[in-house]
Structures are given as C-alpha cells and as structure tokens.
Amino acid sequence: MALDSDDIHVATAERIFSDRADLQTVAHDRDGAYRASLWQAVEENGLTIAMVPEEAGGVGLTLEEAFSLLRAAGRHAVSVPLAETMLANWALAAAGLEIREGVLVPLVPAPRGHLAIDAEGRVTGVCPEVPFGREAGAFVALCDGPDGPVIALLDPAACRIEEGTALSYEPLDWVHVEGAPAMASAPAGTAAALPEMAATARANQIAGALERMLDATVQYAQDRRAFERPISKFQAVQHLLARLGEECAAAVAAAGSAADTLSRGETGDALLLEVAAAKVRCGEAAEAASGIAHQVHGAIGITREHALHRLTLNALAWREDYGTEAHWALKLGQLVSAGGADALWPLLASR
Amino acid sequence: MNVALRFDPVRLPDHCQDLRQEVRDFLREQVVQGVYDPTARSHGYEDICRFAKAVSERGWIGMAWPREYGGQERSFLERYVVSEEMLVARAPTRRYFVADRQSGPTLIRYASEPIKQRVLPQIIAGEAMFCIGMSEPNSGSDLFAAQAKATKVDGGWRLNGAKIWTTGAQHADYMIGLFRTSQPTRENRRHGLTSFLVDMHADGIKVSPIEMINGVMEFNEVLFDDVFLPDENVIGEIDGAWKQATSELAYERSGPERFLETFGAMRAFLTAVEGTDDTRLQEGLGRLIAQLHTMRRMSVSVAGMLEAGREPVTEASIVKDLGTVWDQALPKELRTLISLMDYDQYDVQAYRERMDFYTRMAPKLTIQGGTTEILRGIVARGLGLR
Incomplete structure (x- = not known):
C-alpha cells in the first residue's frame, strides 16, 4: 500500500523540508544560503541512506517508502542532491560496495552518453547532463564492463566537469572521464536497474511537485477575486483546475505504480512497462499541469518573488533527467512492437 | 495537503489472475464453437442471447451480488477482471452488461423485495436485458x-x-x-x-x-x-431519486469500458507494425501504451476503492474523463503514425478501415455516461470548488 503523509519517515522529511526550505523563502534566496542547513538536516536524519538496507548500514525503508519520501521532496521542490545521493547509495549497496557520507551523484550515461570500465578498472566515456555533477563528493557510475554492467566509484577530481544549467537553474553538468581509475568497483548485480530506479525517482518527484501545484493553484483561485467574485467560481476556471487535478492524479498513480513494482523486486518486461509509463506520463503531466497552474495564477508565477516557478520549473526540468518521455516511450514501443499484437494485453493485464 | 487525490497501486490478487485465465479459455472456446465472431462490427440479437446464456452458466453475471438473490458474493475485483477480458476479446456482452454493471446493484440497494426476488435471478440467468x-x-x-x-x-x-x-x-x-x-x-x-x-x-x-x-x-x-x-x-x-443517482456513478464511470472501447484500433495497429524497426512508430506506440497503462492502473485502483466499500465519485469521474478523452483521440494519434507507413511495407489498408470505423464513432465517447463538462464539474466539486 502507498503511504500516507502521516508515515513517520515521510512526516520527518516533510518537517525538515518545510523548516529548512520553505518554498517562499527559497524563491527569495538568490545565494542559496539555505542549502547548507537543509543538506545537514537531510544527512543527519538519514534520508540519504533511506534506500539502503539496515545490514548495509542504511535506514532500510522499502523502496516504496523511499520513493514516497522523494514525492514529499517533490512537494517542496527540494533543490539539494537528495534523490541523487539516495540513488547512489542504493547502487553502492546493491553492488555490495560500502556506502558513503557526503554528496554522491549517480552517473547514468544512457541514452545519450556512454561509460566503459576496462579490466584494469579504468573508466572512460562521457555522461551528459548530470544533475548536481559539480557538487559530487564522489560519482557512482554505471559502466559497461568486460563481463557486464559494473558499478564504479569515481573521484570527481579525476574527471573533467563541464558546468551547465538546467531549466530550473539547478546545476546540470557534463562529466568527462578519460581513463580515471575507479576507487572501488563491483559487478552491478541488482544495481543494473539504476536507470529504472533513477527514472522512477524523478517520476515521484514530479508527482509531488504536481500535488503541491494543485494545492497552491486551488488556493489561489479561491483567494483571487475578479468581476466581483473569486475566480474559482467561474466554470471555465473550475474546468482548468479539474484538468490540473486529473493530471496530478495520473502522475501520482503512474509514479506510485512504478515504485510499487521496484519495491516488489520485479524485473524484465513488467518493470520496463511500469517505469516507462511513469516517466512518460509524469513528464506529460508536468507539462500540462505547469501550463494550467501558470494560467490560473495569471502568470505571476514567472516573477522571482512568487514561489510557483520553483514547482513548475523543477517539474519540467525533471522530465529531462534519466531519460525523457521520448526515450522511455521508444524503449517501451520497441518491446511491444517486437512482441506483437497478442502479447500486449497479457502484459498490461499482468498487474 | 488540502486536496488529496489518492490512487494506490492496487494489484489484482492471484485468484483474480487465475479467474482471468478461465475467462480467456472460455472466450477462446466460444469463438472456436462459433458462438461469436470477434471481428464482427456488431452482433445480432440471437448471438447476444446465446452468449449471455453461456456466460451465465459460468456464473459470471451478477457474480458479486448477495447469495440470497442468486449471486455468489465474489469480489468487485473479480468482476473487474471478467469485464475487461470480455471487452478486450470483443465479446458480445450487450444482453447483460448494463444489468450486471449498474441496474442489478441499483435494484439490490433500492428495489422492493418482490422485485428483487423476481428480477435479479432473471439477470443472473442472462435472460433480462436492461436499458x-x-x-x-x-x-x-x-x-x-x-x-x-x-x-x-x-x-x-x-x-x-x-x-x-x-x-x-x-x-x-x-x-x-x-x-x-x-x-x-x-x-x-x-x-x-x-x-x-x-x-x-x-x-x-x-x-x-x-x-x-x-x-x-x-x-x-x-x-x-x-x-x-x-x-x-x-x-x-x-x-427522491436524485439522492440515489450519485452512488451509481462510481460504478458506471470508472470501469475498463471507458478506455478500452477503441482497443481494437490499437490491436489492429500493432498487427500492422509488428516487428517494425521504425523508431518513429515505436516511439508513438510506446507513448500511447504508457498512457493506456496508466489509465488502467487508475481504473484498477478505483476498483480497489469500491471493493473497500468507498464511494470514489471524484476518482471515478477522473478515470472516465481521462479515459474517454484518450479513447476518442486514439484514432487521431494512430492516423499520425500510419501516415508514416509505406504501403509496400505495411498492410495499411486493412488497418485504415478499422480506424475509420472508430473515427466515425469517437464523438459519442465523451458524451455517453456523463459528458466531459459534467465530469469536470464533479472533479471541481471534489477539489472543493463548488
């Protein structure tokens, strides 16, 4: 079952986010001064190791619980590398490597980059558009190895980082690796599902941002008056808000279903279906919902002082990470077109 | 959070999936025996009567109803599985579908005892068609x-x-x-x-x-x-009929018939593009399946709410609005894709005919059983705006 926000871990996380990174405060903070205190609280409370089993030194939440924690992070448009560090620690533990303190950033090169590790443990390749790349204390890279996928721990000092900026103004950097020696490495094992994990993380963050967008937009429509009544009383506005609610519901359902699938340890076609559906549908919902939210807000959300852009720009930027809608749609379409007309329904109905 | 729209990832239990296999086997047998033709556009009265009798003999009409009226008190999720398998197989369920989905449950809840005693067993026997x-x-x-x-x-x-x-x-x-x-x-x-x-x-x-x-x-x-x-x-x-009307809607609006009506078009498209290596077609197909899968997961989630005894009127309206708008747009989306397909490589002609059939009928999807505009009004009410 999905968790309510009264779940203890989610509640703790929600409290940290609202205390340390209130949406409005963050929107006003040009220098990002809040980020150090937010990160400290996030790390001290074990959120960065939430996905790691207890026996590997983590908190041992189920993946479903951990993803609902990321949905909560999405509700606050949290802009520290929490999802990234969670995923990287999960991958380390899943590959049987030691988890680490500090900011970790996963390198998931597919679909537009490539990383390979040779028999001597040297990594070469490029990973484009890495969220928070420059902030990494270490990279956790999914590489092609001589005998299959490998998880390799890399020192950022041994890599060349080309800085860039995401739609949301967060760091989005290219990481070039030219024969850097891995500080540790191991066959990926279940960590080979890092791309699916990362895409599901982003889907859940988007779903959270949409929940908050819906809340904020409904509230605004009830407060804002025009033509001598709240604009929420106009049918045209009500229908826009209903559409926003529907897109939010679709995102929550799709992201939750993918999280549930990973939590059950499912693999193969079923996992691809669920993750692709989540990333595609949440991406589409992000676009539709952001448009409606800004429209109802009369576009004041594009001013710096209004917090709405924190939600909309992050939701839109998260579409780009770990495979866009088109990337995942293509993977799913390849699976289904190869399987033929008789295989589609049994796959859908297996859930 | 002021507004809570929950769609838990409900999974159909194993016994439902066993039942699904039984239904598939049954339907395959019906086709083999010539009881119905899954490629027919519509089915005659004789055919739908014969099919209803066969389904009744399997105990799949009114299966969730109380035993005292001839039902089997099976779960709402079991009924859901039977219903979606019938839809996908294009089975001629017309004789009992409406009675099974909503008229029967309405009678159980509100009708006089003599009516219940007389009419419900007729429905279960596949002998009473409702409108x-x-x-x-x-x-x-x-x-x-x-x-x-x-x-x-x-x-x-x-x-x-x-x-x-x-x-x-x-x-x-x-x-x-x-x-x-x-x-x-x-x-x-x-x-x-x-x-x-x-x-x-x-x-x-x-x-x-x-x-x-x-x-x-x-x-x-x-x-x-x-x-x-x-x-x-x-x-x-x-x-006071207005008081009775709303509780029916959750049953009527959240079912798989709200996004599987044009599944035949999807199937025909898949047949035409099977094994293609054209990434444009694959991407377009993948996107549609991602959307379809999400709607089905939402619909199953609402089935879980109904099974739990809730009245998810807002959630059901969301499923119907998203589902019918998608279903209606499917022929248009598929048209974009087939315009990329060469006649000498793909059997477009057979597929085209099927698509035209759905294009002609598509306008009714967002009217029947609650228009788009009414549904959005209900969702707005659920959001606290009315």
Whole structure:
C-alpha cells in the first residue's frame, strides 16, 4: 500500500523540508544560503541512506517508502542532491560496495552518453547532463564492463566537469572521464536497474511537485477575486483546475505504480512497462499541469518573488533527467512492437 | 495537503489472475464453437442471447451480488477482471452488461423485495436485458429537467412521455427510468423525480431505433403512452431519486469500458507494425501504451476503492474523463503514425478501415455516461470548488 503523509519517515522529511526550505523563502534566496542547513538536516536524519538496507548500514525503508519520501521532496521542490545521493547509495549497496557520507551523484550515461570500465578498472566515456555533477563528493557510475554492467566509484577530481544549467537553474553538468581509475568497483548485480530506479525517482518527484501545484493553484483561485467574485467560481476556471487535478492524479498513480513494482523486486518486461509509463506520463503531466497552474495564477508565477516557478520549473526540468518521455516511450514501443499484437494485453493485464 | 487525490497501486490478487485465465479459455472456446465472431462490427440479437446464456452458466453475471438473490458474493475485483477480458476479446456482452454493471446493484440497494426476488435471478440467468432511461429529447446532462411523467393511479402508476438515446432499448426487457412524479420545489430543483423499473414488454411502449452513420442501431427513442406499472416497481424513495443517482456513478464511470472501447484500433495497429524497426512508430506506440497503462492502473485502483466499500465519485469521474478523452483521440494519434507507413511495407489498408470505423464513432465517447463538462464539474466539486 502507498503511504500516507502521516508515515513517520515521510512526516520527518516533510518537517525538515518545510523548516529548512520553505518554498517562499527559497524563491527569495538568490545565494542559496539555505542549502547548507537543509543538506545537514537531510544527512543527519538519514534520508540519504533511506534506500539502503539496515545490514548495509542504511535506514532500510522499502523502496516504496523511499520513493514516497522523494514525492514529499517533490512537494517542496527540494533543490539539494537528495534523490541523487539516495540513488547512489542504493547502487553502492546493491553492488555490495560500502556506502558513503557526503554528496554522491549517480552517473547514468544512457541514452545519450556512454561509460566503459576496462579490466584494469579504468573508466572512460562521457555522461551528459548530470544533475548536481559539480557538487559530487564522489560519482557512482554505471559502466559497461568486460563481463557486464559494473558499478564504479569515481573521484570527481579525476574527471573533467563541464558546468551547465538546467531549466530550473539547478546545476546540470557534463562529466568527462578519460581513463580515471575507479576507487572501488563491483559487478552491478541488482544495481543494473539504476536507470529504472533513477527514472522512477524523478517520476515521484514530479508527482509531488504536481500535488503541491494543485494545492497552491486551488488556493489561489479561491483567494483571487475578479468581476466581483473569486475566480474559482467561474466554470471555465473550475474546468482548468479539474484538468490540473486529473493530471496530478495520473502522475501520482503512474509514479506510485512504478515504485510499487521496484519495491516488489520485479524485473524484465513488467518493470520496463511500469517505469516507462511513469516517466512518460509524469513528464506529460508536468507539462500540462505547469501550463494550467501558470494560467490560473495569471502568470505571476514567472516573477522571482512568487514561489510557483520553483514547482513548475523543477517539474519540467525533471522530465529531462534519466531519460525523457521520448526515450522511455521508444524503449517501451520497441518491446511491444517486437512482441506483437497478442502479447500486449497479457502484459498490461499482468498487474 | 488540502486536496488529496489518492490512487494506490492496487494489484489484482492471484485468484483474480487465475479467474482471468478461465475467462480467456472460455472466450477462446466460444469463438472456436462459433458462438461469436470477434471481428464482427456488431452482433445480432440471437448471438447476444446465446452468449449471455453461456456466460451465465459460468456464473459470471451478477457474480458479486448477495447469495440470497442468486449471486455468489465474489469480489468487485473479480468482476473487474471478467469485464475487461470480455471487452478486450470483443465479446458480445450487450444482453447483460448494463444489468450486471449498474441496474442489478441499483435494484439490490433500492428495489422492493418482490422485485428483487423476481428480477435479479432473471439477470443472473442472462435472460433480462436492461436499458437506462435518463436522457429525453429536451434533457440530457441536466437530468433534473426531465419531463416524462409518472402519475399515481389506483394500485400503481401511469407513464407518459419520451426517452431518447436509450442504448439497447429495442431488445431490452426492462428499463430503469427516471420519471417526474411532482414538481421541483423552490428550495430544491432536484426534487420530484422517481426511479421506476419499467417492463419494456408492457402495453403502450413504442421503441424506434436511431440509425448511426456506421449502420449500427444502438440508440433508440422510447415513447410511453399511458403505460401502467404496479406500485412495487417504484425504486427507492418517491420524489427522491436524485439522492440515489450519485452512488451509481462510481460504478458506471470508472470501469475498463471507458478506455478500452477503441482497443481494437490499437490491436489492429500493432498487427500492422509488428516487428517494425521504425523508431518513429515505436516511439508513438510506446507513448500511447504508457498512457493506456496508466489509465488502467487508475481504473484498477478505483476498483480497489469500491471493493473497500468507498464511494470514489471524484476518482471515478477522473478515470472516465481521462479515459474517454484518450479513447476518442486514439484514432487521431494512430492516423499520425500510419501516415508514416509505406504501403509496400505495411498492410495499411486493412488497418485504415478499422480506424475509420472508430473515427466515425469517437464523438459519442465523451458524451455517453456523463459528458466531459459534467465530469469536470464533479472533479471541481471534489477539489472543493463548488
């Protein structure tokens, strides 16, 4: 079952986010001064190791619980590398490597980059558009190895980082690796599902941002008056808000279903279906919902002082990470077109 | 969070998936035996009667109803599985579908005991086809504008007036119809409507089919000329039918029929592109399947809420709105993709014909069972805006 926000871990996380990174405060903070205190609280409370089993030194939440924690992070448009560090620690533990303190950033090169590790443990390749790349204390890279996928721990000092900026103004950097020696490495094992994990993380963050967008937009429509009544009383506005609610519901359902699938340890076609559906549908919902939210807000959300852009720009930027809608749609379409007309329904109905 | 829209990732339990296999085997056998042709555009009356009997023998009509009326008290999720397998296999369920989905449950909840004892076993036997008498020539979405009248007479009621767009009325044995029994009050314009069980074989009923552009006769106009009904045919409270209406909607609106109506087009498309290496087609296909899968997961989630005894009216309206808008747009989306397909590489022609069939019928999807505009109003209410 999905968790309510009264779940203890989610509640703790929600409290940290609202205390340390209130949406409005963050929107006003040009220098990002809040980020150090937010990160400290996030790390001290074990959120960065939430996905790691207890026996590997983590908190041992189920993946479903951990993803609902990321949905909560999405509700606050949290802009520290929490999802990234969670995923990287999960991958380390899943590959049987030691988890680490500090900011970790996963390198998931597919679909537009490539990383390979040779028999001597040297990594070469490029990973484009890495969220928070420059902030990494270490990279956790999914590489092609001589005998299959490998998880390799890399020192950022041994890599060349080309800085860039995401739609949301967060760091989005290219990481070039030219024969850097891995500080540790191991066959990926279940960590080979890092791309699916990362895409599901982003889907859940988007779903959270949409929940908050819906809340904020409904509230605004009830407060804002025009033509001598709240604009929420106009049918045209009500229908826009209903559409926003529907897109939010679709995102929550799709992201939750993918999280549930990973939590059950499912693999193969079923996992691809669920993750692709989540990333595609949440991406589409992000676009539709952001448009409606800004429209109802009369576009004041594009001013710096209004917090709405924190939600909309992050939701839109998260579409780009770990495979866009088109990337995942293509993977799913390849699976289904190869399987033929008789295989589609049994796959859908297996859930 | 002020607004909570929850769609938990409900999984169908193992016993449901076992049942699914039974249904698939049954349907395959029906096709082999020639009971129905899954490629036919529509099925004749004889065919739908024969099929209903066969389904009844398997115990799959009214399967979730109380045992005292002949049901088996199986779960709502089991019914869901049977229902979606029938849809995907294009099985001719017309004779019992409406009764099984909503008329039966309405009778169980509101009808008089003698009616329940008599009619529910007929439905379960596959021998009672139902239609729904709501829309009138001058009232559709606005149900409370209904003018067809029921007048109290000795021992019963007399019906006069007209219903229209009544699906399946030409073959139906019963209608659950909404009739005006008194005038609305100043305080409550919903007051004054009563729900009746109408025997469609009664004297004074005239049914005229309305032909659609694809040649199918699905809708009808039904005229009532002094039709007599005994008192026991009143369903629920006199003048208070509006209170009964909303709880039915969650059942009517969240089912798989709201996004699987054009599944045949998807299937035909897949047949045409099987094994393709054209990434444009693969990407387009993948996107549609991602959307379809998400809607089905939402629909199953609502089925889980119904099973848990909740009345997810808002959630069901969300599923129907997203589902029917998607279903309606599917032929358009597929058209974009087939325009990329070479005639010498793909069998586009056969597929095209199927797509045209759905394109012609698509406009009705966002009207029947609650229009887009009504649904969005309900969702807005769920968001606290009304």
